[in-house]
Every structure is written in C-alpha cells, then in structure tokens.
Amino acid sequence: xxxxxxxxxxxxxxxNHAVAWGVRLAKPDVAPLYPxxxxxxxxxxxxxxxxxxxxxxxxLTPESEHSAMAAAIAASATGARVFTATSSQGLLLxxxxxxxxxxxxxxxxxxxxxxxxxxxxxFWPDQIDSLSQxxxxxxxxxxxxxxxxxxxxxxxxxxxxxxxxxxxINHDAFYVSHSIEPVNLPSAEVVDGFLPRIPxxxxxxxxxxxxxxxxxxxxxxxxTRQDMDVAMQGVERLTAAAGGDWAKLTxxxxxxxxxxxxxDAEVVFVTMGSMCGNARxxxxxxxxxxxxxxxxxxxxxxxxxxxxxxxxLAGVPCAIVLDRNYSPGTGGVLHQELKAVLFGIETPPRLHxxxxxxxxxxxxxxxxxxxxxxxxxxxPSAQPIWVE
Amino acid sequence: xxxxxxxxxxxxxxxxxxxxGCAEAISMRVILxxxxxxxxxVIVPSCTAVILxxxxxxxxxxxxxxxxxxxxxxxxxGVKRALRAQGRDDTTVLCLAGDGGTYDIGLQSLSSAxxxxxxxxxxCFDNEGYMNTGGQKSSxxxxxxxxxxxxxxxxxxxxxxxxxxxxxRIPYIATTSPSHLxxxxxxxxKAKSIRGTKVIFVLxxxxxxxxxxxxxxxxxxxxxxEAGVFPLIEVEGGVKYSLTVDQKTRRIDDYLGEQxxxxxxxxxxxxxxxxxxxxxxxxxxxxxxxxE
Numbered sequence: 001x002x003x004x005x006x007x008x009x010x011x012x013x014x015x016n017h018a019v020a021w022g023v024r025l026a027k028p029d030v031a032p033l034y035p036x037x038x039x040x041x042x043x044x045x046x047x048x049x050x051x052x053x054x055x056x057x058x059x060l061t062p063e064s065e066h067s068a069m070a071a072a073i074a075a076s077a078t079g080a081r082v083f084t085a086t087s088s089q090g091l092l093l094x095x096x097x098x099x100x101x102x103x104x105x106x107x108x109x110x111x112x113x114x115x116x117x118x119x120x121x122x123f124w125p126d127q128i129d130s131l132s133q134x135x136x137x138x139x140x141x142x143x144x145x146x147x148x149x150x151x152x153x154x155x156x157x158x159x160x161x162x163x164x165x166x167x168x169i170n171h172d173a174f175y176v177s178h179s180i181e182p183v184n185l186p187s188a189e190v191v192d193g194f195l196p197r198i199p200x201x202x203x204x205x206x207x208x209x210x211x212x213x214x215x216x217x218x219x220x221x222x223x224t225r226q227d228m229d230v231a232m233q234g235v236e237r238l239t240a241a242a243g244g245d246w247a248k249l250t251x252x253x254x255x256x257x258x259x260x261x262x263x264d265a266e267v268v269f270v271t272m273g274s275m276c277g278n279a280r281x282x283x284x285x286x287x288x289x290x291x292x293x294x295x296x297x298x299x300x301x302x303x304x305x306x307x308x309x310x311x312x313l314a315g316v317p318c319a320i321v322l323d324r325n326y327s328p329g330t331g332g333v334l335h336q337e338l339k340a341v342l343f344g345i346e347t348p349p350r351l352h353x354x355x356x357x358x359x360x361x362x363x364x365x366x367x368x369x370x371x372x373x374x375x376x377x378x379x380p381s382a383q384p385i386w387v388e
Numbered sequence: 389x390x391x392x393x394x395x396x397x398x399x400x401x402x403x404x405x406x407x408x409g410c411a412e413a414i415s416m417r418v419i420l421x422x423x424x425x426x427x428x429x430v431i432v433p434s435c436t437a438v439i440l441x442x443x444x445x446x447x448x449x450x451x452x453x454x455x456x457x458x459x460x461x462x463x464x465x466g467v468k469r470a471l472r473a474q475g476r477d478d479t480t481v482l483c484l485a486g487d488g489g490t491y492d493i494g495l496q497s498l499s500s501a502x503x504x505x506x507x508x509x510x511x512c513f514d515n516e517g518y519m520n521t522g523g524q525k526s527s528x529x530x531x532x533x534x535x536x537x538x539x540x541x542x543x544x545x546x547x548x549x550x551x552x553x554x555x556x557r558i559p560y561i562a563t564t565s566p567s568h569l570x571x572x573x574x575x576x577x578k579a580k581s582i583r584g585t586k587v588i589f590v591l592x593x594x595x596x597x598x599x600x601x602x603x604x605x606x607x608x609x610x611x612x613x614e615a616g617v618f619p620l621i622e623v624e625g626g627v628k629y630s631l632t633v634d635q636k637t638r639r640i641d642d643y644l645g646e647q648x649x650x651x652x653x654x655x656x657x658x659x660x661x662x663x664x665x666x667x668x669x670x671x672x673x674x675x676x677x678x679x680e
Binding site: 029030032057058060061062063064066067068070071072073074075076077078079080082096097100104204205206208209210211212213214215216217220 | 428429430437438440441442443444446449450451452453454455456458459461462463464465466467469470471472473474476479496497499500501503504
C-alpha cells in the first residue's frame, strides 16, 4: 500500500482502533460487547469514547458473546442501528444466533478478529473461525489493513441496512488488529451524509402489532430463504455502489474484488486479508524478474462474486490460492470455493491450493515468490499443499 | 368464592391453541391485560410460544419477537436498549419463558440481565418440566415427580430460583397462580411500575404432563398454594420477603392426589415430601417475619 499523503485527518491507529473509529463515526444506537483477545481493544476504545461523551450508544456488557448476539438481534429488530465485535471462540459460540440474525433479516455490523479456535489454545491469525460460518447467511468481508477496516465498517452499515442482512467484517489477529498504520479519518459530516437513517418497513413495537420469528409451515420457511437469496444476489451491486460513492468522497476505492497487475498475467495469486500485502510485494518482485504475476484480492467473500471471479481468472494460465485456514478433509476454503466457481468455464486456470499461514505462521514475500516459480507450470494436485 | 374485578382490554384473543383446560391461557390473558398496550414482547420456545400462534396468526395484539430458548434475558435486554435509544424508555418490555428457558438453558442470560438490572418484566410459566416436548424433567421438576426422563421419580429437589434471583438483589420477585387471578394482575401491575429487573413465577399445572384432569388445572394450582407447595410471595430488593397467603391450610396429600406424576409414591415418600414443605415454609415464614 502506498503511504497516504500527510493531512490533518491522518492518525496512527492500530487495526482495532481504526474499527472503533469507524463505529464511532457510524453512530450505532446499541452495541452489546463481550471481551476476547485479540478483539478487546475495539471494546475498550468504544467504552473510552463513551466515557468522554464522544460516542453515544447504549452499551451492554453481557455475560457471553451468545447473549451479545441475542441482544444485538433483538435491538436491530426493534429498529436500532447495531454493532458488535468478537473473535474465534466468541464467534463460534454465536453460531446458532448467526443463523437466527440472517433469518430474521436483522441488519447489523459484527467485526470479527480472525483467530485460531481451540484446541489447542492459540491466539494467532487464521480465518477458519469466520470461514466456517460461511453458510449462516451473513455478508462477509475480509480486510487487509486498518484503513480498509475503518472504511469497510462505514460501508457495511449502508450495505447491511439496504439488504436487511447482517454483515461480518474480518481482519487478521495482530497482523492487522494490533499493527499501527497511518489511517485517514473521514469527517463526521462525510459519514453522516453517506449513512442516512432508513426507516424500517417493520420494527418491533411499531403500530402494526406484528410479531417476528413465529413458527411457520414448510412452504413459508422455504420462501424466507428464497427472499434471502434475492437479497444476497443484490449485495455485490450494493457493495460496488457503496465503494464507488466512498471513493468519490475519500479517494479510496473499495470494490468486491481487487485486481492488482493482473493484465496478461501468467500466474495470479488469490487470497484474502493481511496476506494480500505480502502477495502484492511478491507480485512486484516477480514482475521485476520477468514473471508476469498478479494478485486477485477477495474482499467480499459472501456472497461470493462468482461472475467477477470467473471473468478475472478466465484465460489466466495459472492461479495459486493462498489459504490462511484449513478445513479438515478438504483443504483451504477459498480453494474449494474457487474450484466450484471455475468449474465448467472454457479456459480455466490451473488452480493450486496452498495452505499458507495456517495457525498464524508467517508467510514471507520470498516464500510466495518461490511458489510462483515452483507451481506456475505444474499440474494441480487434488490434495492441498502445506506451505513450509 | 373470590370475586374478580376484571376489565378485559382484548390483548389476548380467542382461537389460540392452548390445550383445552390449560391454565396458561387464562394467565396470559390476565398478564397481557395488566401490562397493557404500550408493550413489546419477547417469547422463547415454550408452550407459551405455541399458544401465541404460528405465522401468520397471533393470539395477541402485542408485538412479540420469538427468540431462542437460552436467550430470553438477552433478547429482552436488546429490545429495551433499542427502545431507550429511540426515546421510548416507558414502553414495557415483557418477556415470557417456561421453566426450561428460565431454570435451565436460559439461566445464564437471565442472571446476566438481572446483574445489569435491565428494565424488563420477566414472566416464567412454571409447569415444572419440558412439557412442550412431551414431558421431560427440568431443574424445576420437584422431588419424586415422574416425568419422561425420570420415570421412577426425580431423585433431587426443585431448584430454588427465588433465592438465586434474590441473590442478584433485583427490585422485585414474585410468585402467583392461576387460582389467584386478582393477585396475578396486582403483582404484574406492581412489577410494571418498578424500574429494573422484575421476575414473576406462575405455577401452571400441565394437564398431560402432570396427569391432571381437564377441569382440574386451576383447582390443582389452588391446592398447591394452600398446601404451601407453591407459596405466593413477594421479594423486594432481594431481601424483603412477604407472604401473600400467610396460612398453610392443607396437607400435601391433597395436592399430590390430583396428579398422576405422583401415583408411584409410598407413604414414606409422602411423609418425606410433607417434611420438605414444612421445612421450606418455616424458613420462608422466618424470613418474612424478619422483615429484612
């Protein structure tokens, strides 16, 4: 990432504090929060803001992430703008209610700091916590750096409230959550203009006397998922529109996918989150050494931008997926997803699945460079490859 | 015969799907009526949720969210905070749960809401077991009662939720019974007027689950009160106990005799249960007499 030009709105913030700033600017009404390493600085910063009268949300500190999510759902259903944050075990404890939140079509933004789940205990960057929630009906973003995390929080409220679907934004433990970078803070006026309050079609306690979530028959339940499917299919467009408007206001583009030097590439790395930084550096070095490399960064993972991914990779000779996660019995989750998306297109790339950085191990630029050299002309393996 | 002074505001409607003769329906009518129009409800899986009705029907004109079984306290907290953020702090948040959702799986989120003293009115319809799933024991099931999962009788005593909640020092805890509907309405109105966490337990004899005759639900509940098995009390601030009905006028046998779940008891079992009731009653009386 190029260093931003100095201006008075530029602050040195770690990723979690950048998230807290994004939340402060988005002005949620209710924020149920439960501490967990390495998410806790988000909670602490928001409570710090509130103690200084700089942030005016109803803060709840319940006994678990499960109750935090339950309160978040109920508050959203009652018409509130809602934020919560968690990580790893906390997200997994919420699992039942993640399904509930999307089924109830309650908009909200959840920030998850990607961390290894136990056992054994660890606190390291790994995306399996959120990737294993991919079927819960949540929109999912993966953020590369503190600035992107702040920007995505603000855009996510707009997307969530337009789609009536909850949004989960993820960034990697420590690599992003605790790394300090210069972050441009948008003004309150800019954010207020970007995030108008949209009246809800229905909320608990309105004059209709209607209830939410009551049991219904098979055909009715089926229809709720068809409705959700329609909403999900609109998310890529909403994301592009929100990112486009944000770019006009701030100069920072934010598309569902980012293509970096993919023109005429013979090998394209596909990855998400903090890994994109080293992959981008590796692409530059490979290009300097005569290998036409590129990077495809997946920012919007759910819904998966299937057509855009096909378009980006059709005709590319080789693609190497870098998965900082491991789904036992199959391999990397993004690798699986890409295999499904690319199946049946006329000129698919040779697709290699690399388990790179599982458990938070460092994946240096040199390692990524070597992968291009070693695999760009090789036949893909059906088995996942553990990168040493 | 008690004369009931009651004016129905139509919050609870006919056509609901409670079992014929179930005392929960009349209790819901009285409670929804007492709480009034400016109310948002939370309901978790239970007989009550079924009685409230499947989509698109509803047996109440009050808006409810059907939350998850273990989360009643947390859902109610979220509704309350959202209303407060919108300047509607006077709207009552009414939470309805069964004993499974209160004593067992919902204990954690209820304890948390009580610890924060969230401004909610929580009603537990206590039918002493998982009756909506066909009658299994919960931690509210009393000593020696037979259920689907304790066919020979439950070997341990009913969890004392009153004392657990009193230890949270919430402003108001009460018990009431469909045999005492004026008391029920009065306690609900009193609770509604208090800020903070209020919890009211309503004894609901389950016709199929307890083996009670279709015309005997209210009678059974009354016998439970009169025998001192289910004392009608109030606890204010977690410390000030008072008995609404301060006389124990029957032996437990009258209460047990109405219910097939106690058919297997020996004389020795009955004596043991009577001793437990006497002991609990004496402790309660001592607390009430102590004032604080």
